[in-house]
Amino acid sequence: MKKLGVLVLGLLLLFLTACGGGEEKTSGDSKVTELTVWNDWTENRPEYKVYKDIIAKFNEENKGSIHVKIESIPHDQYETKLRTQAAGKQLPDMFRVWPGARIQPLVEGKVLLPLNDILDTWEGKIPEGILKDYAVDGKQYAIPANISETSLIYYHKDVLAKAGFEEFPKTYDELKDLIKALNDQKVTPIALGNKAIWPLQSVYISTIADRFTGSEFLPSTLSGKGSFTDENFVKALTVVEELAKLKAFNEDFNTIDEAQSRTLFNSGEAAMHFAGSWAIGPILEGVENIDNIGVAPFPSFGGEGDTAKISGAAGGGIALNAELSGKKKEAAFKFLQFFYGDELYQGLAKSNIVVPVQVEMDDSIPEIYKTANGFAQGGLAPVYDATLTPELTDMINNGLQSITIGEKTPKELADEMQKENEQGKK
Amino acid sequence: MQLTGKSKAALIIGLLPAFLIYTVFAIYPIIQSFYYSFMEWDGFSEMEFIGLQNFENLFQDPLFWNSVGNNIFVVIASVFGQIPIALFIALLLNRKIKGLKIFRTIGFLPVVLSTVVISLTWSLIYNTKDGMINEILRAVGLDFLAQNWLGDTKWSMVAVCITVIWQFVGLYLIIFLAALQNIPEEVMEAAKMDGASEWVTTWKITIPMIWDTIIVAIILCISGSLRTFDLIYVMTHGGPSHSTDVMALYMFNETFSNLQYGYGSAISVFIFFFSLILIGIVKKVLGQKFI
Structure with a gap:
């Protein structure tokens, strides 16, 4: 009977360690800081390609130091999954969020990192009125990529x-x-x-x-x-x-x-x-x-x-996990500053997305997009x-x-x- | 069977992994939702103990009772739709006919299809403008019978239930066929020699002999209908105007769309006891021997 007890204990231990094994591998031993970004870019839409291209470019430029990994989840399941993971405190480093009342619960649950330290990057570029869609109580939690009329x-x-x-x-x-x-x-x-x-x-x-x-x-x-x-x-x-x-x-x-x-x-x-x-x-x-x-x-x-x-309302915001610190936090800030740059907005405008910044428009842009943009x-x-x-x-x-x-x-x-x-x- | 001490130990070891997995993934979550059901919790912030407040709200929530009512409708439609139809077809197929295998495969096909595919296909069939049913009705001059099947609160529940029945008839058909083939040949032969007609044989011999299987099928059918979710989620989202809302769907929406994890858990707990009691009653009622 003693043997059996040992065996049971052994099995139990094995099981528990197997369960606890899901923790992230520490990226400390290699020099590359890996960041995961969750999003709903699963459809074959031009704007998603713009997002992905810019991330690819960022990875290329920061080869050997930062790598951003894209994980896409279909739109209809995305928010449910995000909320469920947030409840379990298992959010990735970065994730797509929606403005206003939809980030409120995440803010109240203290799972988002304020971006106020780097906010001056976009000062004078993105109108205050649109930025505030992603702000709660004076703290900014994401930067808008587009305006969703x-x-x-x-x-x-x-x-x-x-x-x-x-x-x-x-x-x-x-x-x-x-x-x-x-x-x-x-x-x-x-x-x-x-x-x-x-x-x-x-x-x-x-x-x-x-x-x-x-x-x-x-x-x-x-x-x-x-x-x-x-x-x-x-x-x-x-x-x-x-x-x-x-x-x-x-x-x-x-x-x-x-x-x-x-x-x-x-x-x-x-x-x-x-x-x-x-x-x-x-x-x-x-x-x-x-x-x-x-x-x-x-x-x-x-x-x-x-x-x-x-x-x-503003759209296309990516928020950061409140638990980011040190090297990872720096890398994430660097990424956001790069991501929400001129290239993104120009690319989006070319894909007929209404953007919150002024971009030049040439004749190749369809009339209905110009009109909608004007509204x-x-x-x-x-x-x-x-x-x-x-x-x-x-x-x-x-x-x-x-x-x-x-x-x-x-x-x-x-x-x-x-x-x-x-x-x-x- | 007698177990010696040694084989008992082996038995325990053999069962242990399954038992552990079952505990972690089935029993533990059930206990956990009991715990959550006493809390006010949005999934992120601190939980707050509120005692039976969730249940008090639940019992006063007209939308919840609406979903319970709809769910009972699904249960009744399934039990009185799926089982008799499946039994009837099984009895027909249980003789030496050509192409038995083909019929069996056709009957079972809906069970293998993905629910989402079924839901989308049936949504197209039911479409009021160019769906198959209305097109046929119009083609034969029965325009007045054409309905907005899924968009009209009068018909939506009926339409959904027909799809549910269609989807699962095949499953019970296979179960019944298997049971029918287990009836010993001698009994049938004896009945024939005594001059019993087909009708009498079916009612007095065949059905009593597979009665236990029928009870199991009814219980499976009830518990399946109480959990029904995916088909309705895809077909109508519980709409229009909550007319096809069922308990599991209501629970899902309250928990994940409205972020009321505590309240949603209270609904789960209710479904748990409701199912348990219902199945208990059914077993009591049907448990007596046939005839």
């Missing part, structure tokens, strides 16, 4: 002309007329894919609500001064209800996803597509005649907001899911879907959100 309207010029609209409608009433005219001609007015329930909120409500309430509404409501039951906010939600009742969307909009709806638009089956600046690339690639595609800002809704504004100059309105708490985002996402199928009224959703807003602060 979330509310643009793409349209087929010829289809609109056939419906009697040479120019894109400037007001909501005109837009409704356009929708009716298109329906009369049996053309799907707007291609929408809301299965994943975020587009109606991120693309539609972010800007529509801003037109009605102004940009101060969201922060002040979240801090307890305003209320979601505000008449203007309810009116914004009502727009979604009206559009659904007008049959403005393709019939299957609640059962197809966002990318599928873009195919519907590209094929010319639908006249319009409301999406963010992320759609520029796929649309340029997907449609036959680029010159036939126009891009317009959301119309005016006669509310209190500034009609020049468009909802948008950012009117100022950015907050994006709802980058500002709301996760609970509220979930609630408005689901609520908007319910509104489209008549399961809920705008007023009910507003009441529900306000109730959660008050409870959440307790």
Whole structure:
């Protein structure tokens, strides 16, 4: 029996050491500092190639001292994985993050390293207003690579002309007329894919609500001064209800996803597509005649907001692990300073990505990109899911879907959100 | 079987690795989620002990009860869909017919397919605009029967359940076929000599003889349906308007999208006991001998 005990103990030890063996190999014995960067650059998109090329160049220039390793995880799983790993305190050295409310929990969990020591690198280059998307309580946690405008309207010029609209409608009433005219001609007015329930909120409500309430509404409501039951906010939600009742969307909009709806638009089956600046690339690639595609800002809704504004947020930020120190920290800083340089922004602009710095544009750049880029100059309105708490985002996402199928009224959703807003602060 | 001291030791050593792995990867996490379920925790910050607050919130959460209701619907649809259909086909196939192997393979095929593939394919079939079902209905002039299968709260749950049934019929079909082939030939022969009709033979002999297998299949079916997640996650995301939300999906969303690890653990604990009790009841009810 004694033998058995020894054996059991041995097995147990073996097992435990096997479990604990996952720790990083210390890079101390070699001179190369290795840094791992997590991201969601899995798709074959031009901007991801730009990112990867710049990292390759950095590795080349720092051969023998620093090596950056890229690990890509598909987008839909990325954030869940990041949060789960963060909960287990097993984050890599560097990782892609999203701005606003989405980095808040990571900051509160103290897993991010502030970049204030190297912030002057970008002083005067990137506007304060965009940098602050990645800042919490005066500390900067990432540098934006691009601006993600979330509310643009793409349209087929010829289809609109056939419906009697040479120019894109400037007001909501005109837009409704356009929708009716298109329906009369049996053309799907707007291609929408809301299965994943975020587009109606991120693309539609972010800007529509801003037109009605102004940009101060969201922060002040979240801090307890305003209320979601505000008449203007309810009116914004009502727009979604009206559009659904007008049959403005393709019939299957609640059962197809966002990318599928873009195919519907590209094929010319639908006249319009409301999406963010992320759609520029796929649309340029997907449609036959680029010159036939126009891009317009959301119309005016006669509310209190500034009609020049468009909802948008910084994107493409890479944050550092709070546990970095010494050589690794230095290397990571060096990497960020190199990565967010002119080369990146020029490369991105060439791939039709809206960037936060001024870059020269030549004639080879497509018209819709130039126009979209111009809209950012009117100022950015907050994006709802980058500002709301996760609970509220979930609630408005689901609520908007319910509104489209008549399961809920705008007023009910507003009441529900306000109730959660008050409870959440307790 | 008698075990001498020596072979007992060998037995323990043999089982130990499996037992250890099972403890670390199955039992320990279950205990851990019991622990988390008493905490307020977003996954990053300090945990805070809040006693039974999570469960109190859970029992007052209408969306949670909605997901429980939907889940029971899936369980009922699976048990009364999968088992009878599988049994019926198995009885048909359990005779010397040509091409038995082909039919068996076809029946089993959906079980081998990846759930994501199944979900995406069925989403296309159900599509309201150009899906197969609506196209056929329209082609034969039954336009009024065409529905927005996945986009309408009236139909979404039914549509999802049909897919669930389709996916798993094959699994139970194989289980039943195996059981049927184990029925001794003599018993059947004796029945025939006594002049029992096919109908009587099936009800009085075949089914009672595989009753234990049927019970196992029902239990597998219930526990499988209680865990159902992937298919619905891909097909509808629980939508529209929570009409196809099930417990596991609700738990996943609360935990990982809303960052409420404590609350999510409380839901897991609830699912754990709910399943245990349900299966206990089923075993009690069906445990009695047939006839």
